[in-house]
Structures are given as C-alpha cells and as structure tokens.
Amino acid sequence: MTDTDSSAPGPGTGRWLASHFATHFAILALLWPALAPAEERPAAKPSAHETAAAFLKQQDDVSAVTQVVLRERQARDNGWWDRMLATYWPDSRVDVSWYHGDGPGFVHASRKLSAGGVVGKHRMFAPIVDIRGNKAHVEIGSRNWSQLKVDGKTVNLNANMRINYRLEKRDGEWKILSLQPIYEHSELTPDVPGETLVIPAAELAKYRPSYAALSWALTRKGLTMSQTEIGIDRPDDVNALYASIEKWLSE
Template sequence: MDSNRTPSDLTSVTQLVLHERRSRDRGWWDEQRECFAPDSTVRVSWFRGTGDEFVTQSEKLAANGEDAAHTVGPPVVDLHGDRALAEVPCRMDLHTNLDDTPVTLSCHARLLYRAERRADRWLIVALDPVYERDSLTSRTPGAQLNVDEKDLAPFRRSYRMLAYLLGRRGYSIEDDLYGDDQPEPVAALHRSAWAWLRGN
C-alpha cells in the first residue's frame, strides 16, 4: 500500500467501481463505458475483450431480456502512486427461464479491478472475477427443475450452474476462469496484480 494515498483517491476508486456496477444494472451504458480506459480488458464468464466491447455486449444481453442484478459489498482498495487495486465481493442474480420454468441463477464472486489515474481521472484498466459458488432455484413455489447431474459434470464447481445455464442459451463458457476450486491460478492472479500495482 502507498503511504502517500489520500482519502480522495480511495473515495475516487471506490466510487469508480461502484458506479461501473450500478450503471450496468440500471442500463446506463454511456456512464458504464466512461468507467473504462480505452485499452482496458475484461475477462468474465461469457465475454473477453475491451471494456468498451464489454459494455456493448452487456447492452445486447439486456436487450435480449436477460435481467441481471448485482449486489456488492464494500470494496477493499489498495493504492500505489497512480495505480489501484479494488476487490469487491459480489452476488449476481440472473432472472431467466430454464425450459418453461422461471429461475434465478445466483453467482457469488469477487471482482478484482485494476485502475489507473490518467489525466487526473481514475479509470478501470482490467476486470477479473474470481468465482466462488453458484446456485439455480425456481421462482415458482413447488416447481421442479429438470437438471440432470450428468449434464453438470463437465463444468467446474465454482461456476457450474452459470456455465450450464449460459451454455444452454448459446454462450461459450471457458473452463479456465479464476475460481476458488483452483486456488493456484487465483494465487497467481493476485501475485500478478500486486506486481502490477507496484510497477514491477
């Protein structure tokens, strides 16, 4: 951590990542796009690319009726000069249908943001979630979900319902995402993030 950090920097980075999530949920696409640097990278379950492309694809997802909402906890922010790391606990709830049954997919993750101050403005330069666990429940009391355990077997434990559901909806979900079921890649991500923060 930087001994020269100021409360205003901590507040700016905290508000940056919170505004990015809020604008995603509210459909404020221009505001969300302004949170990302032009050369930013985003790597989530269903998308890999720039921040600008991520916002565009998120808008298309919402237009297709995918009703997602994110509940976030307080960010933990570490600063070093003009760079910052922010880790945000997050639960994503996706309301959709499995066959003809209304369901809610709840996915728990930690969002790791890298941010830089450029021209006196903090911008997100990278976003990497670490997936923890997920669940799929019916929104209709008493309704049974027809999910075969064999269909879940190919997917990783930390995001298997997410991969299963989005896979059925035509999205290709990679099996190399960061997740608590594979601790070493997560540890490597944090080592890389700390090295980046210190400029190494």
C-alpha cells in the first residue's frame, strides 16, 4: 500500500464514520413508530376523557368543579355517554323525578331514554360554588327544554330547576358525588303561535305544582314520575336540603 492509495483511511475517517452512523440512527429513530411491531408502538392518542381530565387538573378548584358539572350536562344533551360517565364517581347518587340510584346507572338510564326518543336540552345559568377541602357544592340554574306531541300538535316543555351537585376530589381529580334538583316551575306551550293546548285541570292536579307540567308530559312518554321530590312548593324540604349540604361540607 502506498501513501497515495485512495482506499487508505485518512485522518478524518473516524469523524466521517461517526457522523455517517449518527445520521442513520437519527433517521431510524424517526421511522421507529412505523417500523416497530404493533405491540411496541407508542400508545394511541389519548381519549377525550383523558384529555379532559388532564385539562381539569390544570385548573384551580373553582374552575375545575364548574367545568365538571357543565360537561356532565353537555355530554347528556349530546349523547356523549362515555364522557358523561367519566364525570361521576362509581359510588355517586342521583335523585331526580324519574330516577333514583347511582350515577353510572343514571347515565345508562339516560342513554335508554335517548334511544327511545326522550331527548331534551339544558340551558345552564351561572353556577354558585362552595369548596371546603376536597368537598365542593355547586348549585346551577337550569332550564330544560324538550318537545312532545299532544293531540297531533308539537308542544314545547320547559322546566326550571336549580341542580345541586356535590363533588369530591380524589387523587387530584374532581368528580360528582351526588346530583339533586330543586324543582321550581314547568310549562307547556304550543310550538306554533296561535295554536291552543287544552289540558284538563284535573289531570294536572294529580301532580306537584313545582313540576306538574313536567310530570304530566313525561308520564305520557312512559316514565314513572315521583311526587316526593324537593320543590319550592315545599320550602321546608328546600331548607333541609341546604342544611344537609352545609353539614356535609363541614364534616
């Protein structure tokens, strides 16, 4: 081999090889997700619940609990059942006029109603929040709207209530522990201006004044409506609910 042999490694050969291999390793690193076996590939994109949970943990507690209750109603209105379920603790409790049971069961029952054509929308008002340690109470006004057919006419059902949520923070995450409304007033109006709707007074008299129209309408849709719920026609019950919430927060 002579000094002029072009195959002889020169003084810069080591640096060239190092650079060459570094470039190839960088390209392999970029292609790895596509080349690796499926079981070794990076995890799939986080679910909507995982993304929401991460977002909520970044908020202050007042913002977080407010978002949880608003997302619960948004999910119910849009049929996002997995998202709705993710707002409840497994040991949560829901008491409304047509359902009494745990939170996950309420999500399941709501899904069945929606599949059967009982669909409504909730217009939410400004929430009032009280937080003490890992417990929170949120009261939020709601106007619930849905439609039904009465004597061949489309009728609007509107029900006003104040929904009371209790929430607990566990392992840094807020979720709903209970949901209970205070019923205020409900009404039925024809969807077409000028049309008339006649409901015998004796039929409405069977139901509580604070949610009589709601009870009448949902009974027609096949639901069994409790008449022992908390409503403004029974102020002592309302005061007792607030007292129980205050006691729970203070424990």
